[in-house]
Amino acid sequence: MIDNKLIELVNITKRYGGSTVIDDLNLYIRENEFLTLLGPSGCGKTTTLRIIGGFESPDEGKVLFDGKDITKLPPNERQLNTVFQKYALFTHMTIADNIAFGLKIKKKSKQYIKDKIKYALKLVNLDGYENRMPDSLSGGQQQRIAIARAIVNEPKVLLLDEPLGALDLKLRQDMQYELIRLKNELGITFVYVTHDQEEALTMSDTIMVMNQGYIQQIGSPEDIYNEPENAFVADFIGESNILSATMVKDRLVNILGVNFICVDEGFGQDTPVDVVIRPEDIDLVDPKDGYLTGRVTSLIFKGVHYEMEVMAGGFEWLVHSTDMAPVGTEVGIRVDPFDIQIMHKPASEDEAAPVQEPESW
Amino acid sequence: MKKKNTVLLSTPYGLWILGFTVIPLLMILYYGLTGRDGALTFENIVLIATEENLKALWLSIRLSLLSTLLCLVIAYPLAMILRNTKFQSNRFMVMLFIMPMWMNSLLRIIAWQNILERKGVLNTLLELLHLPALNIINTPAAIVLGMVYDFLPFMILPLYNTLVKIDENVINAAHDLGANNFYTFTKIIFPLSIPGVISGITMVFVPSLTTFVISDILGGSKVLLIGNIIEQQFQKLNNWHSGSGLSLVLMIFVLISMALVGKYDKGERSAGVW
Numbered sequence: 001m002i003d004n005k006l007i008e009l010v011n012i013t014k015r016y017g018g019s020t021v022i023d024d025l026n027l028y029i030r031e032n033e034f035l036t037l038l039g040p041s042g043c044g045k046t047t048t049l050r051i052i053g054g055f056e057s058p059d060e061g062k063v064l065f066d067g068k069d070i071t072k073l074p075p076n077e078r079q080l081n082t083v084f085q086k087y088a089l090f091t092h093m094t095i096a097d098n099i100a101f102g103l104k105i106k107k108k109s110k111q112y113i114k115d116k117i118k119y120a121l122k123l124v125n126l127d128g129y130e131n132r133m134p135d136s137l138s139g140g141q142q143q144r145i146a147i148a149r150a151i152v153n154e155p156k157v158l159l160l161d162e163p164l165g166a167l168d169l170k171l172r173q174d175m176q177y178e179l180i181r182l183k184n185e186l187g188i189t190f191v192y193v194t195h196d197q198e199e200a201l202t203m204s205d206t207i208m209v210m211n212q213g214y215i216q217q218i219g220s221p222e223d224i225y226n227e228p229e230n231a232f233v234a235d236f237i238g239e240s241n242i243l244s245a246t247m248v249k250d251r252l253v254n255i256l257g258v259n260f261i262c263v264d265e266g267f268g269q270d271t272p273v274d275v276v277i278r279p280e281d282i283d284l285v286d287p288k289d290g291y292l293t294g295r296v297t298s299l300i301f302k303g304v305h306y307e308m309e310v311m312a313g314g315f316e317w318l319v320h321s322t323d324m325a326p327v328g329t330e331v332g333i334r335v336d337p338f339d340i341q342i343m344h345k346p347a348s349e350d351e352a353a354p355v356q357e358p359e360s361w
Numbered sequence: 362m363k364k365k366n367t368v369l370l371s372t373p374y375g376l377w378i379l380g381f382t383v384i385p386l387l388m389i390l391y392y393g394l395t396g397r398d399g400a401l402t403f404e405n406i407v408l409i410a411t412e413e414n415l416k417a418l419w420l421s422i423r424l425s426l427l428s429t430l431l432c433l434v435i436a437y438p439l440a441m442i443l444r445n446t447k448f449q450s451n452r453f454m455v456m457l458f459i460m461p462m463w464m465n466s467l468l469r470i471i472a473w474q475n476i477l478e479r480k481g482v483l484n485t486l487l488e489l490l491h492l493p494a495l496n497i498i499n500t501p502a503a504i505v506l507g508m509v510y511d512f513l514p515f516m517i518l519p520l521y522n523t524l525v526k527i528d529e530n531v532i533n534a535a536h537d538l539g540a541n542n543f544y545t546f547t548k549i550i551f552p553l554s555i556p557g558v559i560s561g562i563t564m565v566f567v568p569s570l571t572t573f574v575i576s577d578i579l580g581g582s583k584v585l586l587i588g589n590i591i592e593q594q595f596q597k598l599n600n601w602h603s604g605s606g607l608s609l610v611l612m613i614f615v616l617i618s619m620a621l622v623g624k625y626d627k628g629e630r631s632a633g634v635w
Contacts, residue, residue: 076541
């Protein structure tokens, strides 16, 4: 991967009415990167994308493209194209005319346009659809056309705003592979917005997790999953046990009154921290071998694994395991040192895991 | 069972159509194609060919076309503005423009008569400002003004309804693909609004073509439209046969104009008030 910063957002702030949607955001996107903006609805991810696309202008800050300031440039003069959530095809035009739209504006020759349409339809596996109308296509096909319509313009960057959001699960998974293949074949930069963490983990080179207008963490899917920087990221990406704990000293953390060996350093001594332990990283062992002992309170078969809840040390642990322990079994809990992820206590509301709504009154 | 219910439910509507559409049409057809003696004749149809009647029809067509065009020119930018403003009061704004429709149509036209009269509101105001008086009452201009005022809401509503339904992202997509505002309008927004344009044109042109109240009040008895001629046949001359015959001719013109307009609608989506 070339380490060239293609797009840079500098100190971007965006407000709607009284509320700040994005607060002093800094971000760069490297050439040929698959960057995913991930977060719950209202976190500012779509607004960020729309600022890059030129559909929104930031109240403060700059957007740089290849080093040039494009903050004031309208969308039609930017070298990037967008795939919209609900396809946004031109329903009064044939598929061919839809795809040709951008090329006609660029005054390309008839033959060039014809070849491009053919090439693009082949690329998205819809050869021969030139003369169909968008309404006669399924949702998945329409989204492929929207992608084709964007990529024929050979943009340097393709912006995708929850493009798979309206598709059903199976189709979404297929399209994820399609998108990865497309990106590799075309060699262009993808900026992808989604609220689906699995989608983000599957496709991205880099994930930027956002909440309440702030960047929570930027990193590779592995980093984000294995080493979340705060409770919000840990909670949002995958399932997790998030516990309040005390960092006794380097590489030793006290969880629920028991000292666990971990690998983290530099948090100081006797510092309150948050600890995240993934459900699949918990080993259920014989009670006499466990750091903590408890009792299984629920057992659900999930296909790939069993999901169990274990009450131990006053905390309900979520455990994923291919081995099962029936409800009521006395078990011991062990966690390997490198499976314990230490995080600073949330410094602000946006870094905290959302409070679970009580299930019943 | 289900079918029986459908039949039962649709019966009142069937009776309605029969009583208020089919039978009146047949009656007009009967009167139009018969003389006072009850014998079949085309006299009443051919009546349109008299110089006075042809003049009235031709004037009706021209004034209706003009008022339809004016309504379109006034309403389209307004509908675009209403579409683009993200006010919460958007619906309310549309309502304000539509509201005159809630007032009695005759009353509104009489109001215009008072405004436009030689010694009316407008000329009194002009006089106060030492401006020359405007004497358009009893001219085609006054009639067109009345038509535009009266039928403008029928243009705004369908236009606004189609324009507001165009997905913002479709317009964004056009910009995204390099289109400037003008290109986006001509290639995307206007084509997508055609169903609304057609609805609007039909809803303004047809009542304009057949009106007699507006021309009666704002045109005095100086400007005769085909609607006035038909009215005279019924009211003054008490000749149902010739009145019906002229009505048939007018209906044919309406049908032709609707067919012409409809040719540009691919019939993919019906819009607006229809």
